[in-house]
Amino acid sequence: MQSTGDGRAPPSAEAGAARDPKADAPAAGADADLLESLRALGASGRAGLGAAGDTAKALRSLVAADISLARSALGRALALMGVAIAFGGSAWLLLMATLIVFLSRTLGMPWSLALLLSALLSLAVTAWAGWQAVRYFEHTRMQATRRQLARLGIGELADFTPAPGSPESAREATRRWPPDAPGGDAPKKDERGVDLTPP
Structure with missing residues (x-):
């Protein structure tokens, strides 16, 4: 420096x-x-x-x-x-x-x-x-809750309601009870054989 x-x-x-x-x-x-x-x-x-x-x-x-x-x-x-x-x-x-x-x-x-x-x-x-x-x-019978749970795939009615992404109303779909399925007018049953109650 x-x-x-x-x-x-x-x-x-x-x-x-x-x-x-x-x-x-x-x-x-x-x-x-x-x-x-x-x-x-x-x-x-x-x-x-x-x-x-x-x-x-x-x-x-x-x-x-x-x-x-x-x-x-x-x-x-x-x-x-x-x-x-x-x-x-x-x-x-x-x-x-x-x-x-x-x-x-x-x-x-x-x-x-x-x-x-x-x-x-x-x-x-x-x-x-x-x-x-x-x-x-x-x-x-908690119909609205059962419809929404079924739409999410939860419960015995899941096979008879629209998928979550479907634009179809779950309420309108369940008004057509009993669902169109093989067996005619026979009561619909779940996997345990219990009769399904309509939503």
């Missing part, structure tokens, strides 16, 4: 020496910023996991409380349903007895005809209630 007469380094050397610390400073600053960003990211990740854990605990507590409430309510509902059935049945019997007495004494009908009319009325109400029960019982 050359020096000037007064013992100082040349200006170019001074400039180079002065540039090196400044060139290193941004790199150190960038490392510090990256490290700080990673720390902040880790802290936010831990906070998110903690919040998710708290949410899961709160949901578990809510589900447990809901199940407990439902269990208690189901027992009480069944007990009160039994009371309602008992009192409703006795009220119906008394109503029919009153109708029979009214038809016999007021309208002068014979007892046998009054009894027959009240029995026919009871049979009509029974038939209507049974028909409604069968209609509502259809909703317990």
